[in-house]
Amino acid sequence: MGLHAARRLGELAPEACVVLVDAGRIGDGAAGRCAGFAIDLAHNSRNKDFSEDKKGNEEEFNVNSEGITYLQSAVEELGVDCDWDPSGKYHAAATDRGLR
Numbered sequence: 001m002g003l004h005a006a007r008r009l010g011e012l013a014p015e016a017c018v019v020l021v022d023a024g025r026i027g028d029g030a031a032g033r034c035a036g037f038a039i040d041l042a043h044n045s046r047n048k049d050f051s052e053d054k055k056g057n058e059e060e061f062n063v064n065s066e067g068i069t070y071l072q073s074a075v076e077e078l079g080v081d082c083d084w085d086p087s088g089k090y091h092a093a094a095t096d097r098g099l100r
Contacts, residue, residue: 006020007074040065041064
């Protein structure tokens with residue numbers, strides 16, 4: 001995400017000098033754990049307000065969807081060979097609360 005943030009800053013301010021500094025090794029930490037997935041709505045069923053906070057979920061979905069669109073445009077424009085797959089994800093319910 002830092003690379004794309006630096007790219008976007010360069011697009012918005014082409015006269016600026018943008019420097020990306022990473023504190024760790026490439027692929028370490030959160031970047032390494034996500035395995036390349038970008039999702040539109042995080043699922044944290046342990047958060048007591050997750051399914052009840054419709055407005056917050058819609059806002060998160062909208063922001064994340066814009067980010068995914070931006071990432072996909074970068075993959076296409078720059079010819080990044082990364083096996084981009086827009087398949088999405090499925091959610092299933094195991095409890096009444098999950099069903100709601």
